Amino acid sequence: MIIAVDFDGTIVEHEYPRIGAPIPFATDTLLQLQRDGHQLILWTVREGELLQEAVDYCRGFGVDFYAINQSFPGERPEEKPSRKLTADLFIDDRNLGGLPDWGQIYHMIKHDRMFEPFDSSVMLMSRNNNRSKNIFLIIGEAIDRIKNGEAAR
Numbered sequence: 001m002i003i004a005v006d007f008d009g010t011i012v013e014h015e016y017p018r019i020g021a022p023i024p025f026a027t028d029t030l031l032q033l034q035r036d037g038h039q040l041i042l043w044t045v046r047e048g049e050l051l052q053e054a055v056d057y058c059r060g061f062g063v064d065f066y067a068i069n070q071s072f073p074g075e076r077p078e079e080k081p082s083r084k085l086t087a088d089l090f091i092d093d094r095n096l097g098g099l100p101d102w103g104q105i106y107h108m109i110k111h112d113r114m115f116e117p118f119d120s121s122v123m124l125m126s127r128n129n130n131r132s133k134n135i136f137l138i139i140g141e142a143i144d145r146i147k148n149g150e151a152a153r
């Protein structure tokens with residue numbers, strides 16, 4: 001898989017333009033994903049010297065990116081019709097639902113369980129919520145039932 005990873009707030013605490021404190025297990029997880037055969041793209045607002053500091057930081061832990069702020073090595077901006085990066089997955093602290101912890105990120109990728117945090121938040125919400133259910137919760141519960149092998153009746 002091609003996995004795009006943000007830097008500030010994702011690999012290190014958000015202290016931009018400084019490099020923040022390490023986020024626990026971020027570089028360990030990236031290293032393991034790299035060993036598992038995934039290609040990592042660093043996808044950050046950093047440019048120039050600030051970008052180099054981020055690259056060097058990661059390299060210090062053995063994390064080498066396949067590409068940096070581009071979809072593949074050597075991509076030229078003028079060849080690209082869209083600014084959106086071509087990746088299978090994005091890991092970013094601005095994700096909807098926030099950044100899971102890195103152990104959970106690894107588990108989700110390894111076991112292809114991308115919706116786990118959503119599922120658990122749905123469970124929490126339905127447990128604590130007396131209001132009438134919103135349609136997305138109802139759909140989510142229906143999907144859960146199908147996943148658990150209960151036929152729709």
Ligand SMILES: [Mg+2]
Nearest residue numbers: 006008009093
């Ligand atoms: Mg960020």
